[in-house]
Amino acid sequence: MYQAYSYLSHLYCPKCSREYDASIPQHECACSAPLLAAYDMDALKIQFRKEAVMVRPPSIWRYHELLPVRTEKDIVSLGEGITPLLPVKKTGKRYDIEDLQLKDDSVLPSGSAEARGAAAGISKLKEYNVHDIVLSANGHAGASWALYGSRSSISSHVAMPVEAPLSVRKECAASGADLQLINGFIREAEDAASRASERHGWFDASPFKEPYRIEGQKTIGLELAEQLQWNLPDVIACPVGAGTSFIGLYKAIHELIELGWVRSAKIPKLVAVQTENCAPIVHAFDNKRTDAVPTPELYSAAFEISTGTSAGDFLVLDAIYKTKGAAVAVCEEDLLAEQRLITREEGIFSSPEGAAVFAGVRQLREENWIQREDRVVCINTAMGVKTPETIEGSTPILAPGDDW
Amino acid sequence: MYQAYSYLSHLYCPKCSREYDASIPQHECACSAPLLAAYDMDALKIQFRKEAVMVRPPSIWRYHELLPVRTEKDIVSLGEGITPLLPVKKTGKRYDIEDLQLKDDSVLPSGSAEARGAAAGISKLKEYNVHDIVLSANGHAGASWALYGSRSSISSHVAMPVEAPLSVRKECAASGADLQLINGFIREAEDAASRASERHGWFDASPFKEPYRIEGQKTIGLELAEQLQWNLPDVIACPVGAGTSFIGLYKAIHELIELGWVRSAKIPKLVAVQTENCAPIVHAFDNKRTDAVPTPELYSAAFEISTGTSAGDFLVLDAIYKTKGAAVAVCEEDLLAEQRLITREEGIFSSPEGAAVFAGVRQLREENWIQREDRVVCINTAMGVKTPETIEGSTPILAPGDDW
Numbered sequence: 001m002y003q004a005y006s007y008l009s010h011l012y013c014p015k016c017s018r019e020y021d022a023s024i025p026q027h028e029c030a031c032s033a034p035l036l037a038a039y040d041m042d043a044l045k046i047q048f049r050k051e052a053v054m055v056r057p058p059s060i061w062r063y064h065e066l067l068p069v070r071t072e073k074d075i076v077s078l079g080e081g082i083t084p085l086l087p088v089k090k091t092g093k094r095y096d097i098e099d100l101q102l103k104d105d106s107v108l109p110s111g112s113a114e115a116r117g118a119a120a121g122i123s124k125l126k127e128y129n130v131h132d133i134v135l136s137a138n139g140h141a142g143a144s145w146a147l148y149g150s151r152s153s154i155s156s157h158v159a160m161p162v163e164a165p166l167s168v169r170k171e172c173a174a175s176g177a178d179l180q181l182i183n184g185f186i187r188e189a190e191d192a193a194s195r196a197s198e199r200h201g202w203f204d205a206s207p208f209k210e211p212y213r214i215e216g217q218k219t220i221g222l223e224l225a226e227q228l229q230w231n232l233p234d235v236i237a238c239p240v241g242a243g244t245s246f247i248g249l250y251k252a253i254h255e256l257i258e259l260g261w262v263r264s265a266k267i268p269k270l271v272a273v274q275t276e277n278c279a280p281i282v283h284a285f286d287n288k289r290t291d292a293v294p295t296p297e298l299y300s301a302a303f304e305i306s307t308g309t310s311a312g313d314f315l316v317l318d319a320i321y322k323t324k325g326a327a328v329a330v331c332e333e334d335l336l337a338e339q340r341l342i343t344r345e346e347g348i349f350s351s352p353e354g355a356a357v358f359a360g361v362r363q364l365r366e367e368n369w370i371q372r373e374d375r376v377v378c379i380n381t382a383m384g385v386k387t388p389e390t391i392e393g394s395t396p397i398l399a400p401g402d403d404w
Numbered sequence: 405m406y407q408a409y410s411y412l413s414h415l416y417c418p419k420c421s422r423e424y425d426a427s428i429p430q431h432e433c434a435c436s437a438p439l440l441a442a443y444d445m446d447a448l449k450i451q452f453r454k455e456a457v458m459v460r461p462p463s464i465w466r467y468h469e470l471l472p473v474r475t476e477k478d479i480v481s482l483g484e485g486i487t488p489l490l491p492v493k494k495t496g497k498r499y500d501i502e503d504l505q506l507k508d509d510s511v512l513p514s515g516s517a518e519a520r521g522a523a524a525g526i527s528k529l530k531e532y533n534v535h536d537i538v539l540s541a542n543g544h545a546g547a548s549w550a551l552y553g554s555r556s557s558i559s560s561h562v563a564m565p566v567e568a569p570l571s572v573r574k575e576c577a578a579s580g581a582d583l584q585l586i587n588g589f590i591r592e593a594e595d596a597a598s599r600a601s602e603r604h605g606w607f608d609a610s611p612f613k614e615p616y617r618i619e620g621q622k623t624i625g626l627e628l629a630e631q632l633q634w635n636l637p638d639v640i641a642c643p644v645g646a647g648t649s650f651i652g653l654y655k656a657i658h659e660l661i662e663l664g665w666v667r668s669a670k671i672p673k674l675v676a677v678q679t680e681n682c683a684p685i686v687h688a689f690d691n692k693r694t695d696a697v698p699t700p701e702l703y704s705a706a707f708e709i710s711t712g713t714s715a716g717d718f719l720v721l722d723a724i725y726k727t728k729g730a731a732v733a734v735c736e737e738d739l740l741a742e743q744r745l746i747t748r749e750e751g752i753f754s755s756p757e758g759a760a761v762f763a764g765v766r767q768l769r770e771e772n773w774i775q776r777e778d779r780v781v782c783i784n785t786a787m788g789v790k791t792p793e794t795i796e797g798s799t800p801i802l803a804p805g806d807d808w
Contacts, residue, residue, distance in 0.1 A: 077490075078508070079488020079490055086482065107483065109488075151751030162801055166792050167789045181801045181802070182802050183802065344580035345554065347551040348555075385574065395584070397587055400592040
């Protein structure tokens with residue numbers, strides 16, 4: 001029986017159902033909605049075995065049948081995945097949650113979960129023989145795509161808001177990317193990227209402008225299922241900016257159920273976490289809407305998720321409703337306090353957006369929406385050390401010979 | 405047959421051969437030399453199988469028989485290891501080395517190789533029921549021990565030179581460690597830690613003051629051998645400050661040969677890389693000495709390895725001589741230039757000390773000490789984004805609507 005490296009069959013629009021050829025580069029649907037990747041699930045059900053996956057080397061590419069790259073030679077890898085799933089017992093005790101765990105995506109190349117999407121997206125663009133990309137990003141994604149771009153000799157042009165953290169700017173600079181800071185927020189950066197794409201003919205790889213980033217982000221969910229011996233938790237909480245990781249998580253769960261690798265009886269409730277400064281998904285959820293109304297962007301310590309509008313909003317909301325999930329906004333004080341508490345309790349210096357997820361889970365536990373018995377997994381999407389400015393305080397200085 | 409979790413048998417002094425009981429906490433030998441951990445190799449040869457190791461979860465603890473922690477319950481883990489071994493083909497081509505690879509320890513918790521030693525050391529101290537530790541560090545080790553300390557509820561007191569990078573200071577602060585910046589270099593920080601240990605009764609966990617950090621660092625070598633299908637490369641180059649990773653590498657090779665897991669016929673040449681600003685090992689090697697003369701510490705972009713003296717110097721030099729290796733010093737301009745070149749070529753934003761290793765390898769290739777046919781592995785011990793200040797340059801700022 002012929003075994004393909006990838007079982008990618010085509011692309012489709014989740015809004016209007018139009019289908020697209022995946023053998024040539026595509027952007028969004030003619031109706032402006034993002035395109036999603038479809039796989040030959042009938043063939044996969046017969047030919048793809050989890051037992052085979054589990055003995056492969058630890059990287060996202062162990063799931064290559066369910067990823068879009070057609071041949072191994074086009075894979076652009078920095079060794080991304082499998083990231084640790086860590087019990088956080090002291091924090092669980094503090095929240096009164098018996099089984100609280102953290103999926104720690106901070107230990108990926110570039111120090112963020114965005115390495116997953118960059119690995120998948122850049123590999124696919126290498127397959128398509130694309131040479132120049134442009135993308136807008138609040139931070140980690142821009143740095144990740146720039147680094148993977150360098151590895152594959154694809155030139156990156158990155159538009160970031162001027163408030164983007166120093167770390168991601170330096171990652172772009174070191175990788176030789178053409179980085180432009182935009183005097184505005186992510187909306188203005190998106191606009192700059194879009195215009196530059198038209199003007200220079202650079203391939204627009206901004207979120208939802210190309211379909212494969214979601215496939216990379218999806219591997220968070222694939223790994224999680226494998227790490228829990230193909231049992232899914234009761235609740236998964238994830239920070240939401242543009243929403244590609246969240247949408248990827250939902251897509252992973254769906255595909256795993258279709259494959260019969262996890263039981264469909266109990267789908268995890270997906271929780272989208274945003275900050276009070278920028279919470280379009282939470283407002284839409286509170287008003288039972290199926291799409292989000294754009295909100296103004298405001299600065300947050302969790303700058304990565306300061307996104308007031310996203311072409312994927314309806315997909316994020318759909319995932320929440322279909323899983324009986326929730327959307328929750330946390331305030332700046334809470335997320336900063338949780339960042340320090342979790343680091344002190346667990347030794348995990350999470351990103352501010354990862355800390356926001358914990359603050360959101362604590363809130364949902366206090367409201368009794370999360371039960372004591374629930375198995376809850378929080379996704380930390382980046383390392384805290386990339387945004388050192390969120391940790392305040394000064395350090396004593398001793399002269400040699402001074403008493404400590 | 406009884407299978408122990410660890411086959412640790414005792415501690416011994418590599419200088420005077422005195423032996424010590426490993427069931428109680430120990431520091432250095434009475435003769436002041438560092439102590440090393442010994443294992444029951446006769447039992448291991450019979451009971452420890454590489455085939456069993458290879459199917460265990462990807463972390464340093466898959467080698468638990470050859471690590472010092474006696475029971476699994478005492479393991480303090482943040483999911484450390486296995487780190488990627490990446491081909492760096494463009495850089496290899498530039499250096500005219502056919503098989504150049506990078507062992508990328510930047511993707512460990514805390515963003516540095518020091519997570520290995522902290523995991524092993526803190527776990528062992530938890531087994532010993534130690535509650536307070538003090539250590540001196542140039543940076544990454546202090547941050548790593550502070551984070552692992554938090555996870556295990558061991559209080560950390562850390563002395564760092566005042567020039568230590570912001571990232572490691574913030575990692576300590578976030579973890580709740582008692583961090584003191586010392587107005588001086590690592591020597592003054594060592595002195596402060598040593599005096600504080602006496603004054604307060606804190607366990608001194610500075611390099612070579614406790615024997616188990618080396619065991620954690622040793623896993624770099626164990627992973628490397630496994631990743632190369634139990635074949636060792638011709639050359640391994642590693643940055644050397646205190647030298648614990650370098651000594652660990654040599655110890656790993658030795659133990660693997662003793663177990664019969666790798667062929668003893670061809671031991672890799674070990675290359676110690678330092679900076680011209682601080683190169684006691686290189687000076688000793690150039691003068692064929694078996695110990696190093698302390699040198700003044702000077703600021704280097706590779707601050708982590710600005711160490712003018714180390715209790716492990718004689719072990720580093722012994723490893724170099726026994727493997728027909730070398731020691732090489734690189735200048736600041738070279739290491740900074742290589743840092744940018746490698747990031748642009750390979751997408752790996754290495755630390756300045758990791759970049760120094762590449763500059764050293766390039767130098768040894770130019771001198772024809774390294775041959776074109778050699779398989780060469782460079783160890784990158786930390787992520788570049790933790791020291792963003794080494795990447796110079798400013799970024800253009802666009803107003804919304806401006807042409808890119």
